Amino acid sequence: MSLQVVVNFRVIDETDDWIVVDKPAPLIVHPANHKPEPTLLGGLEKLLAYDIANGASLSIITRLDRETSGIVLVSKHLQATRELGWIFERRQAKKEYLAIVHGWPEADAWVCDEPILRAGKSEKSAIWVRQMAHSQGKECRTRFQVECRFERAGERFSQIQCFPETGRMHQIRVHLASAGFPIVGDKIYSDDGSEYLEWMETGWTPELEKKLILPRHALHAARLEISWEGRAVVWESELSKDLADFSAGREISQTPDVVIWSRYD
Numbered sequence: 001m002s003l004q005v006v007v008n009f010r011v012i013d014e015t016d017d018w019i020v021v022d023k024p025a026p027l028i029v030h031p032a033n034h035k036p037e038p039t040l041l042g043g044l045e046k047l048l049a050y051d052i053a054n055g056a057s058l059s060i061i062t063r064l065d066r067e068t069s070g071i072v073l074v075s076k077h078l079q080a081t082r083e084l085g086w087i088f089e090r091r092q093a094k095k096e097y098l099a100i101v102h103g104w105p106e107a108d109a110w111v112c113d114e115p116i117l118r119a120g121k122s123e124k125s126a127i128w129v130r131q132m133a134h135s136q137g138k139e140c141r142t143r144f145q146v147e148c149r150f151e152r153a154g155e156r157f158s159q160i161q162c163f164p165e166t167g168r169m170h171q172i173r174v175h176l177a178s179a180g181f182p183i184v185g186d187k188i189y190s191d192d193g194s195e196y197l198e199w200m201e202t203g204w205t206p207e208l209e210k211k212l213i214l215p216r217h218a219l220h221a222a223r224l225e226i227s228w229e230g231r232a233v234v235w236e237s238e239l240s241k242d243l244a245d246f247s248a249g250r251e252i253s254q255t256p257d258v259v260i261w262s263r264y265d
Contacts, residue, residue: 008024008027008043009021009022009023009024009027009040009043010022011047012071012235012237013233013235016076017075017076017077017080017228018061018073018074018075018076018080018084019044019048019074019076020071020072020073020074020224020235021040021044021071021072021074022069022070022071022072022237023040023064023068023069023070023071023072024069024240025066025067025068025069025216025240025242026066026067026215026216027039027040027066028040028066029041029060029063029064029066029072030060030063040060040072041058041060044058044074045058048076051076055077056076056077057076057077057078057081058074058075058076059074059075059081060072060073060074061073061074061075061081061084061085061088062088062095062221062224064221065170065217065219066216067185067216067217067219068097068217068219068220068221069219069220069221069237069240069243070097070220070221070222070237070240071221071222071223071224071235071236071237072221073224073235084226087226087227088167091165091166091167092226092227093224093225093226094163094223094224094225094226095163095164095221095223095224095225096161096162096163096221096222096223096224097161097162097163097164097172097219097220097221097222098147098159098160098161098162098219098220098222098239098243099159099160099162099172099176099183099218099219099220100157100158100159100160100183100184100218100243100246100247101157101158101160101176101181101182101183101184101218102155102156102157102181102182102184102190103156103157103158103180103181104149104156104158105144105146105158105160105179105181107146108145108146109143109144109145109146110143110144110179111141111142111143111144112140112141112142112144112175112178112179113139113140113141113142114133114134114137114140114174114175114178115133115134115135115136115137115138115139115140116131116132116133116134116137116138116140116168116169116170116171116174116175117131117132117133117134117136117137117138118130118131118132119131119132121136122134122136125193126193126197127188127193127196127197129169129170129188130170130188130189130193131168131169131170131171131174132174132178133174133175133178138166138168139166140166140168140171140175141164141165141166142162142163142164142165142166142171142172142175143162143163143165144160144161144162144163144175144176144179145160145161145163146158146159146160146161147159147160147161148247150247150249152246152249157184157247158181159247160176160181161222162176170188170189172219173186173188173189173217173219174189176189177189177190183217183218183219184212184213184214184217184218184246185212185213185214185215185216185217185218186212186217186218186219187199187212187217190211190212195208195211195212213246214242214246214252216242218243218246220237220239220240220243221237222236222237222238222239223235223236223237
């Protein structure tokens with residue numbers, strides 16, 4: 001007898017052209033090339049089975065990493081996919097993320113425009129997806145604004161608003177780590193990536209918890225704005241509970257292993 005696992009996410013908004021959802025971590029967006037697991041796309045296909053049976057074709061427009069929570073925009077048909085793709089290709093969408101980082105930046109606001117390159121193209125790297133700031137990389141720009149600084153268990157942390165103006169892989173994570181403020185829980189960029197390799201081999205352990213504190217990186221897609229059919233459309237997502245608990249000094253809530261999806265709260 002097999003166990004059926006379905007997916008937990010919240011629908012923020014929906015039209016005939018697109019659906020916008022609030023994705024929890026560590027839910028993966030697309031199927032990966034390893035053991036079967038629940039995915040956001042799979043959950044959406046179940047939710048929109050009637051639409052798909054009548055010609056809908058889902059396409060993820062704003063992809064988030066497994067451990068990033070927050071807003072995901074999904075188109076429902078080919079024309080919407082093309083139009084939304086053009087908006088993002090022309091950098092007309094406005095995106096805001098919230099990150100919790102180690103340390104207290106001296107500046108309240110700054111801009112990072114360091115190009116980003118896949119690390120393996122410049123140096124030996126055991127992690128294929130690992131990126132790095134490098135002069136030979138692709139153009140990349142992120143604006144940062146400190147929202148608050150706080151202490152927890154005697155350590156300094158900051159909650160930062162992040163406004164990516166380009167869309168490179170791991171852009172926010174790389175730019176913050178390069179500035180000396182790595183995101184809490186980031187297995188790839190907190191140090192040299194050894195924590196990620198250890199996690200892949202052993203899973204989450206007390207030793208990793210001492211190093212990384214959180215079982216996932218503290219990054220949340222909080223706001224997305226586009227122009228659609230001549231009007232501004234804005235979607236917002238509150239900081240996920242585990243990260244909000246961390247900032248507030250409360251006991252950190254954990255994401256359940258088996259979750260269910262619901263269409264609306």
